[in-house]
Amino acid sequence: MMHSIVLQKGTGKVEQFIQQLINGISIGSIYALIALGYTMVYGIIKLINFAHGDILMIGGYVGLGCVLFFNMSFIPAVLIAMVVCAALGVFTEKVAYKPLRNAPRIAVLITAIGVSFLLEYLMVYFFKASSRTYPSDFFSFGSINLGSITISMDKMMVMLITIVLMVLIQIVIKKTKLGKSIRAVSSDQDAALLMGVSVDNAISFTFIIGSALAAVAGVMYGAMFTINPLMGMQPGIKAFVAAVFGGIGNIPGAILGGMLLGVTETLVSAYLSSSIKDAVAFAILIIVLLVRPSGLLGKNVKEKV
Amino acid sequence: MKAKKLFAVLVVVALVMTAFAGCGGSGGTKAPEGEADTIKIGANYELSGAVGQYGLMSMEGIKLAIDEVNAAGGIKGKQVELISVDNKSDNNESKTVATRLATQEKVLVILGPATSGAVKATTTVSEQYKVPVITSSGTADDVTVVNGKVNAYIFRTCFNDSFQGTVMGNFATKDMGLKNFVILSDNSNDYSMGLAATFKEVLAKEGATVVAEENFTAGDKDFSPILTKIKDKQFEAIYLPAYYEEAGLIIKQARAMGINVPILGADGYDDSKLNAIAGDENLNNVFFSGHYSSDDTTPIVVDFVKMYTEKKGATPNAFNALGYDMAKSVLAAIENSETLSSEDIAKTFAATTNFEGVTGTFTLDANHNPVKSAVVIELKNGVQTFKTRVNP
Numbered sequence: 001m002m003h004s005i006v007l008q009k010g011t012g013k014v015e016q017f018i019q020q021l022i023n024g025i026s027i028g029s030i031y032a033l034i035a036l037g038y039t040m041v042y043g044i045i046k047l048i049n050f051a052h053g054d055i056l057m058i059g060g061y062v063g064l065g066c067v068l069f070f071n072m073s074f075i076p077a078v079l080i081a082m083v084v085c086a087a088l089g090v091f092t093e094k095v096a097y098k099p100l101r102n103a104p105r106i107a108v109l110i111t112a113i114g115v116s117f118l119l120e121y122l123m124v125y126f127f128k129a130s131s132r133t134y135p136s137d138f139f140s141f142g143s144i145n146l147g148s149i150t151i152s153m154d155k156m157m158v159m160l161i162t163i164v165l166m167v168l169i170q171i172v173i174k175k176t177k178l179g180k181s182i183r184a185v186s187s188d189q190d191a192a193l194l195m196g197v198s199v200d201n202a203i204s205f206t207f208i209i210g211s212a213l214a215a216v217a218g219v220m221y222g223a224m225f226t227i228n229p230l231m232g233m234q235p236g237i238k239a240f241v242a243a244v245f246g247g248i249g250n251i252p253g254a255i256l257g258g259m260l261l262g263v264t265e266t267l268v269s270a271y272l273s274s275s276i277k278d279a280v281a282f283a284i285l286i287i288v289l290l291v292r293p294s295g296l297l298g299k300n301v302k303e304k305v
Numbered sequence: 306m307k308a309k310k311l312f313a314v315l316v317v318v319a320l321v322m323t324a325f326a327g328c329g330g331s332g333g334t335k336a337p338e339g340e341a342d343t344i345k346i347g348a349n350y351e352l353s354g355a356v357g358q359y360g361l362m363s364m365e366g367i368k369l370a371i372d373e374v375n376a377a378g379g380i381k382g383k384q385v386e387l388i389s390v391d392n393k394s395d396n397n398e399s400k401t402v403a404t405r406l407a408t409q410e411k412v413l414v415i416l417g418p419a420t421s422g423a424v425k426a427t428t429t430v431s432e433q434y435k436v437p438v439i440t441s442s443g444t445a446d447d448v449t450v451v452n453g454k455v456n457a458y459i460f461r462t463c464f465n466d467s468f469q470g471t472v473m474g475n476f477a478t479k480d481m482g483l484k485n486f487v488i489l490s491d492n493s494n495d496y497s498m499g500l501a502a503t504f505k506e507v508l509a510k511e512g513a514t515v516v517a518e519e520n521f522t523a524g525d526k527d528f529s530p531i532l533t534k535i536k537d538k539q540f541e542a543i544y545l546p547a548y549y550e551e552a553g554l555i556i557k558q559a560r561a562m563g564i565n566v567p568i569l570g571a572d573g574y575d576d577s578k579l580n581a582i583a584g585d586e587n588l589n590n591v592f593f594s595g596h597y598s599s600d601d602t603t604p605i606v607v608d609f610v611k612m613y614t615e616k617k618g619a620t621p622n623a624f625n626a627l628g629y630d631m632a633k634s635v636l637a638a639i640e641n642s643e644t645l646s647s648e649d650i651a652k653t654f655a656a657t658t659n660f661e662g663v664t665g666t667f668t669l670d671a672n673h674n675p676v677k678s679a680v681v682i683e684l685k686n687g688v689q690t691f692k693t694r695v696n697p
Contacts, residue, residue: 016533016534016536016537019533020530020533020534023527023529023530024530025534027527113577131550131578131582132581133581133582136557136584136586143561143562143563148374149564150562152561152562154561155529168647190639192412200400221526224526224527224528224555225526225527225554226550226554226582234524234526244587265530265532266529266530269530269531269533269534270531273521274519274520274521274525274531275492275520275521275522278531280592
């Protein structure tokens with residue numbers, strides 16, 4: 001016989017809705033971080049970089065390695081993961097995408113899928129397919145009670161880190177010379193080249209930013225959940241959808257798309273059924289794209305010929 | 306219970322008599338079996354490959370049982386010979402091995418494979434050559450029964466998956482005295498859905514309530530939406546039949562949210578990965594059903610653990626114990642069989658009644674599944690401790 005039976009305390013409907021919103025925004029923040037990489041790369045070289053989700057996975061592994069072998073805390077582990085992923089991102093760009101810059105777009109797309117599988121199965125080969133976990137105190141900030149709402153500080157941390165990074169990216173893109181060169185190459189590569197902008201540097205820099213953000217997402221995702229060599233697939237696809245949802249090529253669009261996707265998914269799980277969360281989220285995506293083919297914040301620009 | 310026993314005895318008598326009748330009829334045409342010098346038993350096991358450990362561990366128990374019988378003079382004056390072939394954890398290979406054991410080695414019975422898929426691959430072989438195939442760990446419901454039809458020569462000595470739902474249902478309602486449950490199951494997984502369904506049946510029978518039922522899908526990582534949703538409901542326990550990956554994450558996230566009620570699960574929890582994923586500090590008030598626990602205080606288990614530890618220098622695990630029980634029960638059936646033919650052994654084995662094994666006393670039912678007890682293991686700070694034995 002059980003001696004004590006603990007019944008869960010009741011909370012109201014509004015409180016629950018707020019908690020679900022926090023759940024949604026937190027997972028949405030991760031999607032947004034990944035979506036930024038997709039959208040920036042698409043913006044500059046019109047490539048859907050399918051290997052982006054796997055950069056996230058590598059970030060997760062690098063972070064874990066830092067913790068296990070060097071006993072690092074969150075910030076140094078993330079910084080190292082960012083550096084490694086940025087280097088890997090530039091490396092894949094130079095080796096796999098740059099030589100195909102003037103090839104038909106489908107060739108680069110297929111190459112990107114190839115890079116994705118290569119990274120996944122190299123990791124399966126070297127590190128086995130089974131899941132690994134971060135130590136439980138690595139990314140753990142407890143929770144606080146606001147009235148009857150329990151707020152997980154881990155989730156607030158994810159949001160905070162995402163917001164800080166978003167602001168930083170906006171500053172880099174809008175205020176720095178490199179940001180200016182990225183914008184120039186995005187809007188017209190040939191004209192930018194004629195104006196003396198280094199197209200190669202601008203593209204490399206885009207990969208650096210995107211991959212570093214994916215690394216942050218990878219470490220946080222891995223620390224909250226588990227990591228395995230195929231972990232990048234699901235969030236990768238979701239983030240790609242988020243980028244399209246918000247308007248691919250548009251940075252605020254990627255953030256908005258990621259958040260909306262996370263919140264939609266969560267609310268569907270919460271108020272309908274978790275079995276159909278993806279079905280509903282993707283149905284909304286289709287409807288949005290039917291109404292606004294360029295996505296929520298996408299500019300309705302005519303295709304340049 | 307008494308009537309049941311009497312009935313079982315009658316069934317045995319009836320089966321033995323039919324075996325006699327069968328013998329009389331075919332005696333003239335069929336060469337009498339048993340001219341071989343030894344009693345040949347085949348072992349079709351995963352000795353290498355993905356689940357090689359399962360096969361190797363089962364074989365340890367099987368060998369021990371056969372050694373014991375041989376040391377005591379064998380069966381009907383003959384020594385038992387074990388012919389073991391590796392199926393490399395491959396279902397196709399498992400079929401090939403079974404065929405080879407039945408045709409070339411002419412074994413009387415085939416023990417193994419360890420996993421359900423590999424056992425299913427041998428179904429046609431067992432029927433074609435009328436050789437009984439007996440598994441000690443293939444737990445999928447459709448191993449012995451497919452679409453309501455019992456596979457004539459496939460048997461198992463471990464309970465099937467769905468039975469664990471019954472075990473946990475009984476434990477939760479009767480032993481723990483709980484009434485209100487939340488069920489979380491993986492709707493991409495037959496194992497999880499089957500357990501949830503049988504658990505619900507018990508709740509209905511015992512007058513307990515399912516307060517909420519939620520599904521997830523294998524590969525999901527963030528369960529906070531469904532946990533937030535159930536959090537404010539009035540419930541006393543969560544039934545979460547799932548594999549360690551999802552179960553681990555759900556337990557971790559539930560505990561972080563302050564959901565501290567008992568979490569009940571099944572043998573999918575029996576893996577150290579559960580500890581790694583959930584964290585030892587979160588693995589309190591967690592109970593799961595299983596086949597066997599070496600901490601069990603039942604005398605037969607205590608004796609077995611002592612004997613095994615003396616001989617092998619290690620504490621026996623569930624696969625060792627299940628393999629041992631299976632081999633013992635099969636050898637008993639051979640001993641009791643009228644003739645040394647595969648068909649007679651199959652009939653005798655099908656009538657196994659009240660076989661006293663380490664993993665519980667069992668009687669085979671009409672579906673070739675044993676009706677036996679299960680153990681409930683409790684996790685305290687991540688450490689497995691024997692809680693109780695639950696009878697069917």
